[in-house]
Amino acid sequence: MLCRIIVSAVLTAIFSILPVDGWLQLALFVGVYILIGYDILRKAFRGMLNRRVFDENFLMVVATLGAFSLAIYEQHNGQEGDFTEAIAVMLLYQVGEFFQSYAVGRSRKNISSLMDIRPDYANIEDETGDIEQVDPDDVEVGQTIIVRPGEKVPIDGVVIEGESTLNTAALTGESLPRSIAVGEEVVSGSINMTGVLKIKTTKEFGESTVSKILELVEDSASHKSKSEDFIARFARVYTPAVCYGALALALLPPLAMLVMGNAPEWETWIYRALTFLVISCPCALVVSIPLSFFAGIGGASRQGVLDKGANILDWLARVKTVVMDKTGTLTLGVFEVTAMHDGHDHDKEDEQEKQRLIEIAALVECASSHPISKSIQRAYGKVIDHSRVSDIKEVSGQGITAVVDGQQVAVGNETLMHSMGIESCHCHMSGTLVHIAIDGVYAGHIVLGDLVKPHAREAIQAMREAGVTRTVMLTGDSDKVAREVTGKLGIDTVYSQLLPADKVTRIEQLLATAGKGEKVAFVGDGMNDAPVLSRADIGIAMGGVGSDAAIEAADVVLMDDEPLKISKAIRMARKTMRIVWQNIIMTFGVKGVCLALGAVGIANMWLAIFADTGIMIIAVLNAIRAMRFKD
Numbered sequence: 001m002l003c004r005i006i007v008s009a010v011l012t013a014i015f016s017i018l019p020v021d022g023w024l025q026l027a028l029f030v031g032v033y034i035l036i037g038y039d040i041l042r043k044a045f046r047g048m049l050n051r052r053v054f055d056e057n058f059l060m061v062v063a064t065l066g067a068f069s070l071a072i073y074e075q076h077n078g079q080e081g082d083f084t085e086a087i088a089v090m091l092l093y094q095v096g097e098f099f100q101s102y103a104v105g106r107s108r109k110n111i112s113s114l115m116d117i118r119p120d121y122a123n124i125e126d127e128t129g130d131i132e133q134v135d136p137d138d139v140e141v142g143q144t145i146i147v148r149p150g151e152k153v154p155i156d157g158v159v160i161e162g163e164s165t166l167n168t169a170a171l172t173g174e175s176l177p178r179s180i181a182v183g184e185e186v187v188s189g190s191i192n193m194t195g196v197l198k199i200k201t202t203k204e205f206g207e208s209t210v211s212k213i214l215e216l217v218e219d220s221a222s223h224k225s226k227s228e229d230f231i232a233r234f235a236r237v238y239t240p241a242v243c244y245g246a247l248a249l250a251l252l253p254p255l256a257m258l259v260m261g262n263a264p265e266w267e268t269w270i271y272r273a274l275t276f277l278v279i280s281c282p283c284a285l286v287v288s289i290p291l292s293f294f295a296g297i298g299g300a301s302r303q304g305v306l307d308k309g310a311n312i313l314d315w316l317a318r319v320k321t322v323v324m325d326k327t328g329t330l331t332l333g334v335f336e337v338t339a340m341h342d343g344h345d346h347d348k349e350d351e352q353e354k355q356r357l358i359e360i361a362a363l364v365e366c367a368s369s370h371p372i373s374k375s376i377q378r379a380y381g382k383v384i385d386h387s388r389v390s391d392i393k394e395v396s397g398q399g400i401t402a403v404v405d406g407q408q409v410a411v412g413n414e415t416l417m418h419s420m421g422i423e424s425c426h427c428h429m430s431g432t433l434v435h436i437a438i439d440g441v442y443a444g445h446i447v448l449g450d451l452v453k454p455h456a457r458e459a460i461q462a463m464r465e466a467g468v469t470r471t472v473m474l475t476g477d478s479d480k481v482a483r484e485v486t487g488k489l490g491i492d493t494v495y496s497q498l499l500p501a502d503k504v505t506r507i508e509q510l511l512a513t514a515g516k517g518e519k520v521a522f523v524g525d526g527m528n529d530a531p532v533l534s535r536a537d538i539g540i541a542m543g544g545v546g547s548d549a550a551i552e553a554a555d556v557v558l559m560d561d562e563p564l565k566i567s568k569a570i571r572m573a574r575k576t577m578r579i580v581w582q583n584i585i586m587t588f589g590v591k592g593v594c595l596a597l598g599a600v601g602i603a604n605m606w607l608a609i610f611a612d613t614g615i616m617i618i619a620v621l622n623a624i625r626a627m628r629f630k631d
Contacts, residue, residue: 001094001097001098002098004035004036004094005036005091005094005095005098007035008032008035008036008087008091008094009091011028011031011032011035012029012032012084012087012088012091015028015029015032016084021075022075025083026068026072026083029068029083029084029086029087030068032087033064033068033086033087033090036087036090036091036094037060037061037064037090037094040057040060040061040090040093040094041061043057044057044058044060044061058239058243059239059242059243059277059280060089060090060093062243062274062277063089063274063277064086064087064089064090065086066270066273066274066277067083067085067086067089067274068083068086070267070270070271070274071083071085071086073267074267089613092613092614093613093616095613095617119136119151119152119153119154119188119189121133121134121135121136121154122134122135122136122138122139122145122154122155122205123145123146123147123148123151124139124143124144124145124146125144125146131146136154136155136205137204137205137206139154139155139201139204139205140201140204141201141202141203141204142200142201142202143200143201144160144198144199144200144201145157145198145199145201146196146197146198146199147192147196147197147199148192148196149164149192149193149194149195149196150191150192150193151191151192152188152189152190152191152192153166153186153187153188153189153190153191153192153197153199154188154205154208155188155199155201155203155204155205155208156185156186156187156188156201156202156203156207156208156209157185157186157199157200157201157202157203158183158184158185158186158199158200158202159180159181159182159183159184159185159186159197159198159199160182160198160199160200161182161197161198162182162195162196162197162198163179163180163181163182163195163197164179164180164192164193164194164195164196164197165178165179165180165193165194166178166180166186166190166191166192166193167190167191167193168187168189168190168560178190180197185202186199187208187209188205188208188209188211189209209543238280242276242277242280243277245276245280246273246274246276246277246280247273249269249272249273249276249599250269250270250272250273251269253265253269254266254269268601272598272599272601275598275607276595276598276599279591279594279595279598279607280591280595288583288587288616288619288620288622288623289580289583289584290310291620291623292576292579292580292583292622292623292626293310293313293314293576293580293626294310295576295623295624295625295626295627296310296313296572296573296575296576296579296626296627297309297310297313298627299572299576299626299627299628299629300313300569300572300573300629302627302629303565303568303572303629304558304559304560304565305556305557305558305559305565305568305569305572306543306556306557306558306559307555307556307569307573308554308555308556308557309555312538312555312556312573313572313573313576313577314573314577315519315537315538315555316519316521316538316555316556316569316570316573317570317573317574317576317577318517318518318519319467319468319518319519319520319521319537319538319570320467320468320469320470320514320515320518320519320520321468321469321470321471321472321510321514321518321519321520321521322463322468322470322471322472322520322521322522322523322566323471323472323473323474323506323507323510323520323521323522323523323532323536324471324472324473324474324491324522324523324524324563325473325474325475325503325522325523325524325525325529325532326450326473326474326475326477326482326485327450327475327477328524328525328542328561329523329524329525329542329561329563330452330453330456330459330473330485330489330563331450331451331452331453331456331485332450332451332452332453334375334450334451335372335374335375335432335448335449335450336375336379336448336449336450336451337358337375337376337379337446337447337448338429338431338447338448338449339429339431339446339447340354340357340358340444340445340446340447341425341427341429341444341445341447342443342444343425343442343443343444344425357436357443357444357446358376358379358380358446359380359382360404360409360411360436360438360443361376361380361411361434361436361446362376362377362379362380362382362384363384363385363388363389363402363404363409364389364392364400364401364402364404364409364410364411365377365400365411366384366386366389366392367389367392367400368394368400372432372434372448373400375448376434376446376448388404388405389402389403389404390402390403391403395412395416395419398412398413398415398416398419399411399412399413399416399434399435400412407438407439408438408439408440409436409437409438410422410435410436410437411434411435411436412434412435413433413434413435414433414435416435417435417437417442420437420440421440422437422440422441422442423442424442424445425442425445427445427447429447429449431447431448431449431450431481432447432448432449433445433446433447433448434446434448449481450477450481452485452488452489453561453562453563455562455563455564456488456489456563457488457489457490458564459562459563459564459566459567460489460490460491460563461490462564462566462567462568463566463567463570465567466567466570466571466574467570467574468567468570470492470493471491471492471493472491472492472493472494472495472506472510473485473486473491473493473494473495474494474495474498474503474506474507474522474532475494475495475496475497475498476496476497476498476499477496477497478496478497479496479497481496482494482495482496482497483496500529500531500532501531503529503531503532504531504532504535507520507522507532507535507536508535511535511536511537519537519538520536520537520538521536521537521538521539521540521566521570522535522536522538522539522540523540523541523542523563523566524539524540524541524542525541525542525561529541529553530552530553531553533553533554533555534553538555538556539553539554539555539556540554540555540556540557540558540566540569541553541554541556541557541558542558542560542561543557543558543559543560556569568629571629572629575625575626575629576626579622579623579625579626582622583619583622583623586615586618586619586622587615587619590615591615594607594610
């Protein structure tokens with residue numbers, strides 16, 4: 001295209017100064033016209049065959065062929081006919097198309113950088129110990145793969161050997177490398193930076209994180225926003241209207257002049273009609289509006305925010321209420337020991353007593369893989385001597401009993417204590433309680449809490465600055481815990497002790513009370529959040545730890561667990577919509593003025609070219625701004 005534009009421009013300049021005229025001059029300019037506009041001619045012809053006559057291609061062909069006809073008519077009458085106007089209209093239109101292609105290419109490059117996370121191969125070790133490269137689709141669940149420094153992790157799995165750092169920028173938008181060690185999960189699409197890793201796969205390639213992300217990005221183009229639909233519907237009405245208007249402008253004034261006994265001045269009114277057609281061409285809208293959305297999607301993907309379609313940007317920009325799940329969204333979703341109390345609910349101040357309590361609990365829990373057990377063992381922080389523990393018995397849903405250093409120990413919830421006839425005390429703190437009894441005597445309890453994410457409070461404030469007027473938290477946790485978290489974060493409203501169905505009911509109530517044109521977004525990460533994500537106007541899933549069900553149900557996926565990305569997604573959507581409306585208002589404003597000037601004969605073809613192609617170029621350049629985002 002760029003070559004065609006340059007060659008056509010040079011040839012037009014040369015032919016304009018060559019001392020030729022008549023049919024030879026016409027043939028030279030027609031050759032240039034075909035060179036620069038053959039694809040527009042083809043599209044217009046196909047449109048007529050497919051009964052889609054009135055589009056911007058048809059307008060461009062009518063306007064340029066009309067300009068050629070006027071030039072021929074003027075030369076026939078001994079005047080100086082100018083073929084360059086027809087070439088200029090098509091040439092500048094193609095310049096605008098080139099800008100649009102360039103902008104789309106830039107946006108595609110942003111998304112293709114995300115596409116580059118797709119691995120081409122996986123390394124497996126054969127029987128001789130040599131490393132063999134295979135297609136990731138051929139790797140089975142549970143098979144061991146080897147990832148060397150500089151290579152992409154092809155499939156989700158767990159590290160069974162080696163330590164390294166991973167670059168997850170393509171997934172999360174964050175440049176800070178993540179340290180990884182044995183036993184930790186890794187997601188496909190990350191780049192191994194330092195050490196060699198042996199990874200036991202936990203998913204098939206088609207179900208891995210990288211495949212899910214690619215599906216989301218590829219799917220985004222199939223969604224059209226309401227603004228785009230408006231432009232398409234408008235063009236179907238607008239184009240025939242201006243064509244008939246131009247026809248009326250070409251015929252009615254001369255006929256009226258004939259009736260009045262005056263000279264009809266056909267060429268004047270036909271020229272004005274052709275100018276009117278060129279000005280009215282809606283290509284600036286039909287090119288720049290979809291491009292703005294595409295650029296917005298591409299720019300968001302660079303920031304680790306995946307919008308599943310242009311309509312999502314449209315609705316996300318109108319979000320006024322943000323509803324959030326607690327665990328995994330605003331909190332880390334992992335239990336941490338926050339306090340240790342004695343049998344009278346007093347803080348244990350003696351460090352040796354604290355250490356003794358956590359040691360006994362860790363020894364009893366040593367054989368369990370429950371998250372609470374893991375948290376207690378992590379808090380203990382020492383190598384567990386299994387020889388000190390015997391007769392371990394797990395009581396389903398209640399806790400564990402065991403013999404530690406010859407003493408009978410019970411570690412569990414209040415139900416376990418009651419079943420053993422032991423009176424436990426109530427704790428003044430919120431959190432999950434692990435009660436401990438030694439030889440039938442209550443020894444105290446450990447308080448475990450779900451820690452608030454480091455930037456959660458900041459994220460709530462950032463949402464308000466982004467235009468969100470109401471924040472709500474829904475959780476299945478106890479009312480006491482829920483109110484403590486909302487108090488720390490400054491959330492407006494909280495609903496606690498909810499089942500998944502209850503959350504859907506609450507969302508429906510919030511949707512019913514939302515203002516006209518205002519949208520309600522829900523942010524969650526777990527499988528139990530999938531129904532709510534589907535029901536809300538906009539579902540936003542935490543992609544870092546989010547379940548597959550949540551990611552599938554969501555409209556927007558944040559590629560890490562950072563709640564600050566919620567406000568970022570909203571701000572980026574609003575920027576995109578501002579650009580869309582700027583282009584709509586600018587285009588209609590300029591075209592309206594130029595149409596009026598063209599109808600009364602003040603605007604010539606060159607002003608028409610500016611009103612059409614010039615505005616399209618400005619609108620396209622404006623649309624490119626949607627790809628850039630200042631944090």
